[in-house]
Amino acid sequence: MGGESLPLRNRPERWPLLACWELPLGADQRPADGYRRVTEVGDVTVARDGRGSGSWPLTAPALTASGVVKAFGGRRVLDGIDLAVRPGEVVGLVGENGAGKTTLLRICAGLTAPDAGSVQVGGRVGYCPQEPGLLDLLTADEHLVYFGAALGLDRAAAVAAGRRVLEEFGYPVADRKVTRRLSGGTRQKLNLALALLGDPAVLLLDEPYQGFDRGVYVNFWDHVDAWRAAGKAIVIVTHMLAELSRVDRVVELAVARPVAASASARAGKSAG
Amino acid sequence: MPTFVRRSLTAAEMQARQLLRRRLSLYILVALPLALYLSTLTNGEESAIQFGALGMGWSVASAALFSVLAARAVEPRLVLAGYRPAELMMGRFLLLLGIGAILGGIGAVGMTLVSGPASEGALLASCALVPLVSVALGLAVGAVLPHDLEGVLVIIGVVGVQLSLSQSSWLNLLLPLDGPIQLAYRAGGLPADPVVPMLVHALVSTVLLLSVAAAVWSRKVRVGHPRVHPEPVRAAGAARRPASIRVPIPSWRFEPLAVRSDLRPPARRSYERTRP
Numbered sequence: 001m002g003g004e005s006l007p008l009r010n011r012p013e014r015w016p017l018l019a020c021w022e023l024p025l026g027a028d029q030r031p032a033d034g035y036r037r038v039t040e041v042g043d044v045t046v047a048r049d050g051r052g053s054g055s056w057p058l059t060a061p062a063l064t065a066s067g068v069v070k071a072f073g074g075r076r077v078l079d080g081i082d083l084a085v086r087p088g089e090v091v092g093l094v095g096e097n098g099a100g101k102t103t104l105l106r107i108c109a110g111l112t113a114p115d116a117g118s119v120q121v122g123g124r125v126g127y128c129p130q131e132p133g134l135l136d137l138l139t140a141d142e143h144l145v146y147f148g149a150a151l152g153l154d155r156a157a158a159v160a161a162g163r164r165v166l167e168e169f170g171y172p173v174a175d176r177k178v179t180r181r182l183s184g185g186t187r188q189k190l191n192l193a194l195a196l197l198g199d200p201a202v203l204l205l206d207e208p209y210q211g212f213d214r215g216v217y218v219n220f221w222d223h224v225d226a227w228r229a230a231g232k233a234i235v236i237v238t239h240m241l242a243e244l245s246r247v248d249r250v251v252e253l254a255v256a257r258p259v260a261a262s263a264s265a266r267a268g269k270s271a272g
Numbered sequence: 273m274p275t276f277v278r279r280s281l282t283a284a285e286m287q288a289r290q291l292l293r294r295r296l297s298l299y300i301l302v303a304l305p306l307a308l309y310l311s312t313l314t315n316g317e318e319s320a321i322q323f324g325a326l327g328m329g330w331s332v333a334s335a336a337l338f339s340v341l342a343a344r345a346v347e348p349r350l351v352l353a354g355y356r357p358a359e360l361m362m363g364r365f366l367l368l369l370g371i372g373a374i375l376g377g378i379g380a381v382g383m384t385l386v387s388g389p390a391s392e393g394a395l396l397a398s399c400a401l402v403p404l405v406s407v408a409l410g411l412a413v414g415a416v417l418p419h420d421l422e423g424v425l426v427i428i429g430v431v432g433v434q435l436s437l438s439q440s441s442w443l444n445l446l447l448p449l450d451g452p453i454q455l456a457y458r459a460g461g462l463p464a465d466p467v468v469p470m471l472v473h474a475l476v477s478t479v480l481l482l483s484v485a486a487a488v489w490s491r492k493v494r495v496g497h498p499r500v501h502p503e504p505v506r507a508a509g510a511a512r513r514p515a516s517i518r519v520p521i522p523s524w525r526f527e528p529l530a531v532r533s534d535l536r537p538p539a540r541r542s543y544e545r546t547r548p
């Protein structure tokens with residue numbers, strides 16, 4: 001690919017648990033007008049680094065999380081996280097198990113209340129949870145009608161809109177099984193279709209491709225590109241590091257450790 | 273049709289569809305009060321009507337409890353999609369009330385035919401109020417308690433204590449099903465409290481339990497953050513996204529998978545299991 005290696009950035013001292021690096025990209029992946037894609041870890045600011053004549057679209061963020069703090073059982077999982085995602089931007093959220101990726105996504109969706117901080121969204125949010133949040137004894141069409149009614153869609157419109165997405169992901173729409181009888185991957189396709197129903201401005205996807213077969217998985221990332229082009233602000237929790245070149249920014253959440261311990265570890269490392 | 277009504281009816285319809293697919297649950301829903309009633313018939317008509325009413329309450333409260341718990345994971349998402357918590361709650365309430373009315377109707381007709389109650393009006397009122405209070409009880413327990421085991425135990429406890437208390441105990445007043453059960457006593461020809469306080473007790477219990485259910489449940493499913501602006505706003509003078517990094521979707525991506533030879537599974541090879 002001939003990608004260029006970019007130097008590791010200094011870790012900002014005020015975020016002791018976070019680090020930043022820039023991802024080397026191949027020439028074919030780099031935007032032609034002087035932009036570089038920046039992979040950020042523990043991102044708090046707009047990562048796009050505009051150079052050259054054209055400016056990156058300076059739209060207001062469609063999703064802004066500021067100073068989000070969340071603790072569970074005395075352990076602070078999220079410690080002052082800031083995140084801004086603009087329309088037409090795809091952010092990959094990565095991190096170890098227990099780092100708080102799902103919690104951050106749920107807070108961004110408004111489903112979990114943060115202990116401190118705030119989230120603002122500029123439009124409707126489509127949320128695709130990691131575990132398909134489906135009703136076991138309803139069919140796909142009934143799910144579409146149920147969710148569609150919330151969006152003001154009548155039955156035919158909801159089913160038509162949902163089936164369009166489902167067909168693109170290879171869902172057997174003619175099959176009228178209740179979701180309990182579907183495979184995990186098929187349930188996940190419906191889960192994703194429900195998140196996309198009503199054309200949301202912000203898409204929060206928590207490992208949305210779990211159980212997808214290879215063809216649908218490839219197709220999924222192509223759809224991400226299409227959603228980006230349509231101006232959606234997208235956050236994807238992913239463990240598929242090979243696909244990080246397809247997102248605009250990567251935000252890694254580190255597992256929170258006591259600040260004193262990490263400071264002493266740093267001191268020991270520098271002394272060594 | 274107003275949005276609130278339309279969405280509530282949609283919610284009720286979807287919950288009804290789920291319930292109708294649980295046929296075994298439906299059979300048990302009817303069988304439980306019937307079994308309690310028939311098994312106590314030998315002890316006398318009076319206690320049989322009381323046990324039949326309590327069994328009905330048990331069934332309906334359990335159905336309400338499980339309808340809340342089964343949808344707990346999904347309903348925050350429905351609220352995120354645009355439902356108001358009150359719409360989902362109303363849909364559930366309407367459905368359960370309908371089920372309760374059917375069950376109460378079957379109970380009233382059956383007990384009238386078999387037992388020949390002393391007061392048919394009291395029996396009718398009891399069979400109407402038991403499902404009403406029980407729906408409220410099940411919704412409240414489902415909203416407050418986190419898991420089905422705790423919920424079932426609480427409902428068993430409430431019904432069990434109601435059964436074990438003597439009719440004259442003042443503790444009866446603290447139990448939500450006391451009003452309708454006193455009416456069942458009256459229907460069986462036993463001395464019971466005056467009718468009006470019983471009706472008031474039933475209605476107050478229903479309102480209190482529904483208030484608890486609505487308050488706690490709405491808190492659990494609410495979606496938290498404010499929407500600052502309805503649509504993303506493009507800053508003045510900002511350029512659109514450079515066309516060069518837009519990614520068009522090639523047409524093959526929407527073709528059926530079967531067309532794509534590269535995604536077909538390899539031909540299956542036959543093999544033989546060899547015996548050692």
